[in-house]
Amino acid sequence: MPETLPTAAVRVTVNGKPCERQVEPRQLLVEFIREELRLTGTHIGCDTSFCGACTVLLDGAPVKSCTLLAVQADGAELTTVEALEQDGQVHPLQQAFSEQHGLQCGYCTPGMFMSSLALLAEHPEPSPQDIRKALSGNLCRCTGYQNIIKSVQTAATLLRQEG
Amino acid sequence: MYPAPFRYHRPATLGSALTLLAELGAGARPLAGGQSLIPILKMRMDEPSDLVDIGRLTELTHIRKDADRYHLGALATHARIAASAAAAEIPALHDCAANIADPQVRSLGTIGGSISIADPSSDWPTLLHLLDAQVVCRGLHGSRTIDIRDFITDSYSNSLADGELVTEIQIPVPPANSGGAYLGFKKAAPAYPAAAAGVQLTLTAGNICQTIRLALGAAGPVPVTSGDIEQSLVGEPLTEAKLQQAAAALVDLSDPPTDARGSAEFKRTMLHTLVVRAARMALQRAQGDVVKGSHDYA
Numbered sequence: 001m002p003e004t005l006p007t008a009a010v011r012v013t014v015n016g017k018p019c020e021r022q023v024e025p026r027q028l029l030v031e032f033i034r035e036e037l038r039l040t041g042t043h044i045g046c047d048t049s050f051c052g053a054c055t056v057l058l059d060g061a062p063v064k065s066c067t068l069l070a071v072q073a074d075g076a077e078l079t080t081v082e083a084l085e086q087d088g089q090v091h092p093l094q095q096a097f098s099e100q101h102g103l104q105c106g107y108c109t110p111g112m113f114m115s116s117l118a119l120l121a122e123h124p125e126p127s128p129q130d131i132r133k134a135l136s137g138n139l140c141r142c143t144g145y146q147n148i149i150k151s152v153q154t155a156a157t158l159l160r161q162e163g
Numbered sequence: 164m165y166p167a168p169f170r171y172h173r174p175a176t177l178g179s180a181l182t183l184l185a186e187l188g189a190g191a192r193p194l195a196g197g198q199s200l201i202p203i204l205k206m207r208m209d210e211p212s213d214l215v216d217i218g219r220l221t222e223l224t225h226i227r228k229d230a231d232r233y234h235l236g237a238l239a240t241h242a243r244i245a246a247s248a249a250a251a252e253i254p255a256l257h258d259c260a261a262n263i264a265d266p267q268v269r270s271l272g273t274i275g276g277s278i279s280i281a282d283p284s285s286d287w288p289t290l291l292h293l294l295d296a297q298v299v300c301r302g303l304h305g306s307r308t309i310d311i312r313d314f315i316t317d318s319y320s321n322s323l324a325d326g327e328l329v330t331e332i333q334i335p336v337p338p339a340n341s342g343g344a345y346l347g348f349k350k351a352a353p354a355y356p357a358a359a360a361g362v363q364l365t366l367t368a369g370n371i372c373q374t375i376r377l378a379l380g381a382a383g384p385v386p387v388t389s390g391d392i393e394q395s396l397v398g399e400p401l402t403e404a405k406l407q408q409a410a411a412a413l414v415d416l417s418d419p420p421t422d423a424r425g426s427a428e429f430k431r432t433m434l435h436t437l438v439v440r441a442a443r444m445a446l447q448r449a450q451g452d453v454v455k456g457s458h459d460y461a
Contacts, residue, residue: 025171050353061270067201136352137265
């Protein structure tokens with residue numbers, strides 16, 4: 001392969017802000033988010049489409065950003081974990097995970113948040129089974145899932161109270 | 164991990180995609196949802212010169228029904244199929260689509276992409292055998308429709324010609340008094356199943372088996388099926404003894420590899436259990452019972 005393959009334009013809206021970069025077509029979305037946009041809240045865990053630490057929302061749907069080319073997201077609206085905290089106020093998901101001990105090392109937490117955010121947008125009152133199913137693509141190696149499920153239930157209650 | 168460098172193309176129409184694939188030749192690959200292809204590229208198991216991104220071709224996203232069959236566009240995602248009227252009418256289709264990998268993969272992964280990669284552990288080829296599905300393939304010089312059994316030819320292999328794309332999967336609507344189920348066993352949601360099985364059947368009055376399809380997945384290079392075993396069950400009630408006998412005969416034809424998902428012996432035991440369980444669920448559903456659960460990994 002020659003060294004100089006053409007680059008491609010990626011125009012996306014990230015957490016409400018328009019962004020545009022010229023990138024190598026082989027650049028993965030997670031690298032685009034972390035290296036080009038310097039939004040390092042999205043983590044690379046397994047890098048094999050297994051663990052879900054890199055989960056972001058693509059036009060509202062949860063996706064694994066390590067298994068998507070940045071060019072595939074061209075034109076899309078992306079939501080990353082940085083969208084949660086607003087003006088120094090933590091999001092109900094963040095508050096709930098803190099209260100319910102839904103994290104220890106925190107590495108998987110950004111992905112847990114994004115999958116939960118997509119779930120709660122569709123199901124404001126999820127059952128524990130709904131939560132387990134929604135988080136089935138997000139692995140945690142230290143906290144264990146019980147407190148994570150409790151955290152999402154608490155977040156659902158907080159969000160409903162906020163109305 | 165990064166794929167090797169490639170040129171990226173995003174044609175606006177199916178016609179221009181087919182022209183481009185023909186021009187670029189053997190080094191080019193079509194990219195749909197990428198949920199199988201991108202991991203392959205990241206592991207450098209394939210290093211294409213060009214990727215032709217067909218993921219936005221709206222001509223291939225349809226899910227619709229005509230008189231006697233459902234038409235699923237090749238780019239229908241697992242998530243959309245799971246939520247469709249087709250899945251509501253055909254429970255085995257729902258069992259399969261709603262439990263492929265995890266929500267993130269189901270957001271992007273497509274039925275056409277999945278069968279085009281033809282991973283021997285993937286769910287769709289097994290399920291589509293049960294439903295007598297047909298695959299519409301289109302190249303520059305026209306399209307052809309082939310049976311799923313003739314489409315999947317080997318591990319990671321199918322009968323697509325160079326430059327040809329899957330455009331649609333057609334699924335006949337099962338007749339009245341039909342039922343089916345598809346079950347898999349996985350270590351965790353994102354994994355491919357270690358073993359999978361499905362059954363689709365139709366009963367006559369008196370619960371006599373009129374037609375039946377059985378299939379094992381992750382059981383060898385291609386789904387394991389047997390017209391002879393299926394025929395041996397037709398015309399009689401499906402007793403537990405009959406099901407056990409058929410399951411044992413079908414598992415005898417399987418050749419699951421010993422790998423990280425389990426030993427061959429373990430997988431054969433699982434295949435037997437799963438196909439019997441799927442048959443019981445299919446029977447219940449054919450008799451009008453709503454049986455939920457399928458293979459839920461959460």
